[in-house]
Amino acid sequence: MLITKLKSEEAIASLASGKVFIINCHGCKEVGFPEEEAKALQKKLESEGKVVGTLTTDYVCNPTELSLRLRAPMAKIAEADAVLVFSCGVGVQTISEVLEDKPVYACCDTVELPGFQGVTPLEYDCGQCGECFLNLTGGICPITACSKSLVNGPCGGTSDSGKCEVCPDMECGWERIIQRLKAQGRLDVLKCPTQLHDFNTDEATKAAKESE
């Protein structure tokens, strides 16, 4: 299974600098979700007058289902500056693809545990690395969409057609990231500090288990 843990309160507060629409995924039983903590945090955001709407649903990783469920709250979503997602990394990636023009932020990190991994479509792969980078990459995962899992931008191996020189059938993940951020007018996101991938997930796993 996999387990999600909330990002720090400060991290989430910084994502909610404007009006937000919140999506919770209480989908598959293979994903441990910190429901109580998330509820408390969302209440706080609501009391600050930041939340324009909330959708709690299941299996946001299914793009067809998700599109249907987003129809009703679409007007509210349009009002929001950003969408905050409380789900595993696959959910965030699916939502950010469906809501391509909107900043979509991950509020959880996803950690891997042994066992069945749930029903997730392969095109939105989550590396369950314990340290979600999606908020810095326009909702496209640099761990799984880049052959080198680079977290600080593309290497020099992007072909003119935007493919990866390691896997010529695959689009360069960083080219996709840059194009999406550019379309959203948010290339500045990439001016963030140097990222170091933390491979010591023991602590993250422990914390996630405790909070479950």
Place this chain on the structure above:
Amino acid sequence: MRITELFDNGEFVVSAEVGPPKGIHIDGMVEEAKKYLTDVHFVNVTDNQSSVMRLGSLATCKVLKDAGLNPIFQLTCRDRNRIALQSDLLSAAMLGIDNILCLTGDHTKLGDHPQAKPVFDLDSVSLLHTASLLETGVDLGGNALVGEAPKFAKGAVVSPCSDSVDAQLVKMERKVKAGAEYFQTQAVFEPEKFIKFMEAAKQFGKPVQVGIIIPKSAGMCKFMNNNVAGVHIPDELIAELQADKEKTKAGITGVEIAARIIRECKPYCQGVHIMSLGWESKIPALLSQAGLK
């Protein structure tokens, strides 16, 4: 001597690249370097270039330094994690090799050991950040170094003729922020594209050396067009190489083309970096035709 000192003095800095052999006999390489690279300020030593296993970059740098040359230690993130990379940076500084070029590195799948595990614990940006941190006397784990901290001239690469200009500029800015003090570029065959790129890159205020490959044949150019990301060789240049096969084979055409590109790019950059790919012997002629000696 640090390469940054030359840039600061306003010199047009010339560097050339050598690849260590696949074996332990290095005398031939050192003799060639002493013979042909005397008018070159710095000699880059590649780090298992193209993911092909060879003699180490650091050991080769030390041998070249002892032979009186100024080596630049190229270091990629493909084969070492952050512990080994920091250790090698300290080793370099201890040996007096303080010019470095930080690269992510080609993927293992593209080389002669496709079975190998690619590391990429760090990347070019975080490696520059790491070198900058070591200079403050602290390592990536937050531990203090003992004694005087190392000091490097920290270089990085950029691909100015890539079709993804946005991506290149984004990455270049991150490298500058992480501590890059100078840049060497991927091979340039289209000066107008390079000049346009330099207009945008000027904002970072870092010296840039234009990357030059001496084209050896039309076949080599076609191969690079099909296989090397960010390198485009226009049809006119390929036709030029096809026109007189003997002249091309002797390297005369290639040197003419490379010298012309250097002359066109020179007003817009701070140096040139020559990747001669085994044609070190052509470098003296190239420098003289380009007006650099």
